[in-house]
Amino acid sequence: MSATNTQAMIAITDLTFRYGPRSTPVFDRFNWQVAPGETWSIIGASGCGKTTLLTLIAGLRRATSGTIRVGDTVIRRPRPETGLILQDYGLLPWATVWDNVALGLRVRRLYGPDGTHAPRTAPPPSRQEARRMVEQWLRRLNIADQRNKYPGAISGGQRQRTAIARTLALQPDLLLMDEPFSSLDAPTREDLQNLVIQLQREMDLTSVIVTHAIEEAAILGRHILVLGQPPNTEPVIVSNPGAGVPGYRSTPAFLDRCNELRELLGLKA
Amino acid sequence: MNDKATPFTDAARAAEARPLSAPPAVWEGDTATAKRAAKTTLARLGNLALALAIFVACWIALAAYLDRDIMPYPWEVLPVFVEEMREGDLWDHTVISAGRVLQAIAVAVLFATPIGMGLGQIRVLNRIFSPLIGLVHPIPKVVFLPVILVIMGIGETSKVFLIALILFFQILVVVRDEAASLRPELIQSVRSLGAGRRALFRYVYLPASLPAVLTALRVSVGTAIAVLFIAEQYSTREGLGYYIVTLTWQRLRFDQMYAGILAMSLLGLLLYMVVDVLERIVGRWRRAGELD
Numbered sequence: 001m002s003a004t005n006t007q008a009m010i011a012i013t014d015l016t017f018r019y020g021p022r023s024t025p026v027f028d029r030f031n032w033q034v035a036p037g038e039t040w041s042i043i044g045a046s047g048c049g050k051t052t053l054l055t056l057i058a059g060l061r062r063a064t065s066g067t068i069r070v071g072d073t074v075i076r077r078p079r080p081e082t083g084l085i086l087q088d089y090g091l092l093p094w095a096t097v098w099d100n101v102a103l104g105l106r107v108r109r110l111y112g113p114d115g116t117h118a119p120r121t122a123p124p125p126s127r128q129e130a131r132r133m134v135e136q137w138l139r140r141l142n143i144a145d146q147r148n149k150y151p152g153a154i155s156g157g158q159r160q161r162t163a164i165a166r167t168l169a170l171q172p173d174l175l176l177m178d179e180p181f182s183s184l185d186a187p188t189r190e191d192l193q194n195l196v197i198q199l200q201r202e203m204d205l206t207s208v209i210v211t212h213a214i215e216e217a218a219i220l221g222r223h224i225l226v227l228g229q230p231p232n233t234e235p236v237i238v239s240n241p242g243a244g245v246p247g248y249r250s251t252p253a254f255l256d257r258c259n260e261l262r263e264l265l266g267l268k269a
Numbered sequence: 270m271n272d273k274a275t276p277f278t279d280a281a282r283a284a285e286a287r288p289l290s291a292p293p294a295v296w297e298g299d300t301a302t303a304k305r306a307a308k309t310t311l312a313r314l315g316n317l318a319l320a321l322a323i324f325v326a327c328w329i330a331l332a333a334y335l336d337r338d339i340m341p342y343p344w345e346v347l348p349v350f351v352e353e354m355r356e357g358d359l360w361d362h363t364v365i366s367a368g369r370v371l372q373a374i375a376v377a378v379l380f381a382t383p384i385g386m387g388l389g390q391i392r393v394l395n396r397i398f399s400p401l402i403g404l405v406h407p408i409p410k411v412v413f414l415p416v417i418l419v420i421m422g423i424g425e426t427s428k429v430f431l432i433a434l435i436l437f438f439q440i441l442v443v444v445r446d447e448a449a450s451l452r453p454e455l456i457q458s459v460r461s462l463g464a465g466r467r468a469l470f471r472y473v474y475l476p477a478s479l480p481a482v483l484t485a486l487r488v489s490v491g492t493a494i495a496v497l498f499i500a501e502q503y504s505t506r507e508g509l510g511y512y513i514v515t516l517t518w519q520r521l522r523f524d525q526m527y528a529g530i531l532a533m534s535l536l537g538l539l540l541y542m543v544v545d546v547l548e549r550i551v552g553r554w555r556r557a558g559e560l561d
Contacts, residue, residue, distance in 0.1 A: 060457050080463045090458035094476050094554045103472060104462035110471065117463040150554040163458075170462065 008069075009174055009206045010034040010057060015066035017049075017056060025064070026052050028231035034223075036173075039200055039244060040208045041221025043261060048227040050210045054178050057208070058084045070174060080108075080119045083172030087179040090163050091151040097162050098147040101137055104170045105130040122171075137165040141195075157188035161195075168199065175200075175207040181216065193219055197244050214265070218257045219243060226264045236264060338523050350528035357525075359512065363532045366501065366509040370493055370540065372429045374486065377436035382482055385441045386474045389448020402445075406438045411496050414503070423504035431500055432493050439489040440482055447481035448474065480555075483548035490544060494537045509533045 012032040018025040026049035034040055042050045055061045056068055059078040068075040070082060078084075091100045108124040111117035118124055125133060138144040141161040146154050151162065160180060167175065177196075181189040193216065200207055209220050217224050224238040240257050242248045325343055332342045353359035388395045388402075414431060421427035451473065459473055501510025509529055517526035 055457070058457075058461055060460065078461050078463065082461070084458060084461035086454050086458050089452040089454040092455070092459075092472070092476070094480075094551075103459070107459075107462050107464045107468045107472070110468050111463065111465070117465050117468070152554065166462070 007036065008033045009036045009038070009071065010208070011067075011069040012057075013067045013069070015056070015068065016064045017052060017061075018064050024230050026230045026232065028233050029066070030232055030235065032225065032235045034206060034208065036206050037204055038206055038223055039221055040223045040225060041217035041240075042208060042210045042225045042227065043212065043214065043217040043265070044227035045229070045265065046212065047229070049230055049232060050212075050227050051178055053227070054084075054176050054208065054210050058082060058176050060084075077116070080115075080117060080170075081173050083167035083170060083175045085160070085163050085167055085175070085177045085180045087182050088159075091159060091166075093151050096148050096150055097143055097154065097158075098134060098138070100151065100162050101165045101169060102130060102134045104166055105133065108170070133169050134165075137169045141165045155188075156184050157192060160184065160192055164192075164195075164199075168203070173206060175205050177207065177209040179211060180209065182211070182213070189216075196220060197246075200244065214258050214261045215249075217261060218254055219249060224261065226261065238264065338521075341524055341527060345524055346527040346531060349524040350531050353525055353528045354532075359525075359528055359532055362507060362509050362512040362529070363536060365507040366497060366533070367536055369425065369428055369500075369508065370432065370490075370497055370536070372425075373432035373436060373493060373497075374490075376429065376433040377440055378482055378486075380433075381437045381440035382444055382478055385444025385481075386448045386470075386478055388441075389445040390451070390474070395445065395449070402438070402442065406442060410435045410438075411499060414500065418503060428497070428500040428505070432496050435496055436486070436489055436493055439492075440485040443481045443485040444478045447478050451477055476551075480548060480552045483544055483551065487541060487544045487548060490540045491537060494533065494540070498533065509536070 010033065012030060015027045015030040015032075016025050017027045042053065044050045052061065056063055057070060057075065059075045059082070062076070070079055073079050092103065095103070105125055108118040109127070109130065111124075113120050113123050124130075135144070138147055141164060143154075143158055143161045143165065146158055146162075151159050154162070163180075180196075181192050184192065196207075196209075197220065199205065207220075209216075211217050211220075218240055220243060222240055222243045224240050226236040226238060228236070238257070238260060242251065242253050242257070248254050328343055332340045350359075354363075388398060410431065413434075417427045417431050421430055456469065456473065459469060464472065497508070498510040498513070501508035502514055505511055509532055513526055513529035513533065517523070517529055
């Protein structure tokens, strides 16, 4: 991949990351780029560093050395235009679905457009505007009837819909997801995967999803980054142009891709 | 393209077309929940009445069994209580005592909450200070009353300080444990929404520790009043402790003494009930799963 591409959404240059001064680096002079509008999956066995990479891009962890640039920003802290969705525990348990979806907008109103906590370019929405946006997203994600319930009283799928609504209400240009559907049952998972594909297309989102499920990686990512046991030095990338097309799940191409991933992960096809 | 997919823009337009100002007054399931809530309230009031009846019955039985001046009947105490409150200065003593407890609660909450949050969230601090807290927490702070009296003087400060000190440790420990139990995933995801320290405090730490503060208060309000009683034995001419021991007991005015005891009991009961109700309100979400 060309390092001169200045239009990249994510540009990782010479990234080295280790958890302790004497431990094996998870990434060693690792380079990787994501262009705007691309949909990526990151897959690998547990301990390969896929979640670490995502939290580095999200600005929740600092690189040992090297740079991570997202948009025009060199990442040192969370970037306001990046959205993050975690597997679980991301919602405030004491706040209703409505308040959880409104949380990001409230945070923006608290700080104003300071460039650190909220984008400098867009002024935070007025109270009324924020209310309208929350309503809109509750409806879009089909959780409007749950608005007065607490996260503990709704299903896992509805919780993840709430988390997605909360993140997308901030109109991110980059969406990072860490095992977002791993704790859901199969039908709910498939339902939400389809929803994400739909949203990716409608909002022209760049997205990176971390998963340990081979099928999920092949369904959601047109590009798949395969990580191995640390240290990761060279990105192993699988091109998967069929992803995001309805019905892809039942095509031979999908099965071929899954088998290719299995082989790369050292599993028998 | 998925045929069933509604383009987002259409959904947004449809959502905007509908008036959003007033959500429907009653959401599905709310009536049932309200009915159940009313039922529980009624049941609680019934239980309270029953408890009161048993309490009064025991009082009467004890008074009849002892048959001495030191143990009057409720019907002898109650008129004296009303009269002392209206004519005498029992009300003033009650106000003074209540003021001391409330000040102590305020001071304890203001100091213990942020420190507890800090200890719970910053592991290094907790590792350094937890053994110290574990050592100091079980010491009955009331034994330092003489020391506090000498150092802080005989005024209000020493009394408020002693009570605040006891409440401080109770709140500190509970808030610390609550803050420590916050999942790192929760903090991370709120940070990813742009939250810095200020927003984390406002939207995460504060709402997370508020129920903990109230739980600690509910448990320790009784102790606080007991210590107030002891503290009011020294260097003051105001407060229920002074009223009960010096003004009435030592002068063998037992009916008035019981009026004072009743006032102090009601003060404790009232504080407990206020804290309990507040705790129920802020802790609603904990029971949300059961109600549904």
